[in-house]
Amino acid sequence: MTIDLLAAAAGAGAAAAPPAWMTxxxxxxMIAIFWFLIIRPQMNQQKQHREKIAAVKKGDQVVTAGGLVGKVVKVDDVYVELDLGPNVRVKAIKATLGDIIPPGGKPAND
Known part of the structure; x- marks a missing residue:
């Protein structure tokens, strides 16, 4: 009888280890949560920004990454020529454009 009790106690204490995939x-x-909450929305936002900048045309008012507001005078594949004021024209890299200001809209700080 004591042997049966010892065998039962030993069997109850030795629980099976969880499968390796459970660990x-x-x-x-966590990777899935990061993907759906952080990485995927950021990739979509970058894609929308690239499409918006690719659609820049002559006459659009834009804001550069440096904060300059100007009107597009000339568009190239890589460069954009901006009119910043009277007799002030600047050639900027198209990828550095931050945003396109909608017609009739004002910059946020005006």
Missing amino acids: FLPIIG
Whole structure:
């Protein structure tokens, strides 16, 4: 009888280890959360920005990454020529444009 009790106690204490894939499940879950909450929306936002900048045309009012507001005079594949004021024209790299100001709109700080 004592042997049966010892065998039962030994069997109850030796629980089976979880499968190996279960130990990676929390890490996979965190990666999925980061993907759907941070990485994927940022990729969509960058894609929309690239499409918007690619559609810049003559006459649009734009804001550069440096904060300059100007009117597009000439558009090239790589460069954009901006009119910043009377007798002030600047050649900027198209990728450095921050935003296109809608017609009739004002910059946020005016």
